[in-house]
Amino acid sequence: MPQQFNQSTYHSICNELGQMDADFAAVIQNHGYPPMWTRPNSFETLVHIILEQQVSLASALSALNKLRERIQEITPARILLLTDLELRECYFSRQKSAYVRYLAEAIISGQLSLEAFGQMENDEIRRELCALKGIGNWTVDVYLMFVLQHSDILPLGDLAIVNAIKRLKGLPKETAKEELKMVGEQWKPYRTVASMLLWHYYLSSPAPRAAKMKKG
Structure with missing residues (x-):
């Protein structure tokens, strides 16, 4: 560990x-x-980190809050019920809409288990997350630092x-x-x-x- x-x-x-x-x-x-x-180890947290890619933290939070208003609880199943238009109304770009859908599908299918990450090494977590479209090293770094509190990430x-x-x-x-x-x-x-x-x-x-x- x-x-x-x-x-x-x-x-x-x-x-x-x-x-x-x-x-x-x-x-x-x-x-x-x-x-x-710190952030909780949740699907919502990963959606939030994806939203933070390439934009200001304030813009990302605005989109996350808009999504919360629309679906109350941010879960994989609820994300997959939203249309492109509904996600766009929550300030999601076309790319980020696709990324959060890929993530939701991976969690629902069992391809990805956030709970299991708590017992895994950095490289294993990075490999599993980076296999998903739209998730790269920066997103994984933030997850390891803020969610799992791994102490040696730059x-x-x-x-x-x-x-x-x-x-x-x-x-x-x-x-x-x-x-x-x-x-x-x-x-x-x-x-x-x-x-x-x-x-x-x-x-x-x-x-x-x-x-x-x-x-x-």
């Missing part, structure tokens, strides 16, 4: 990262501890994380992701919590911008 973190260990891991990296110590000193962002498909590392470390805009990955090596085995600190820094910095998400 991958190492996990929880509410009781979260601040101590933040402190340990602050001891490893003076820049994180400054983030905690200047902005406090980051929230421990989502370099996330623009806010990439920009936060460059800003915090004073790196040029053209710095390649491979170099950023090497920077993150020093934060093992707590790269998820390091990412929480990076998001917190990004959102707390002057003139924060809405985080855009990379597809997948």
Whole structure:
């Protein structure tokens, strides 16, 4: 089983990262501890993460809330009853309508079991989720971090994380992701919590911008 973190260990891991990296110590000193962002292990959560691909978090939440208004409980069966027009009225693009239907069908057919993911390794979970159209590494990273609280994920498909590392470390805009990955090596085995600190820094910095998400 991958190492996990929880509410009781979260601040101590933040402190340990602050001891490893003076820049994180400054983030905690200047902005406090980051929230421990968590989400339930549910179909609705995965729909929400799919909605967050390539758009602002506010836009994704608006679509999710519109969907909730229409069907009350977001379940695979209820999603599959909606027409293209009804999903479009909930601000779903044509592609995202298809993606959530693929996901709903995979869960109903038994191809995918969210409960089973709690006992699986990262690579197994990634392989099963990425087999579905519309789900890529960024979506899986967010799921592993926010839902399963796996402690060592660095989502370099996330623009806010990439920009936060460059800003915090004073790196040029053209710095390649491979170099950023090497920077993150020093934060093992707590790269998820390091990412929480990076998001917190990004959102707390002057003139924060809405985080855009990379597809997948």
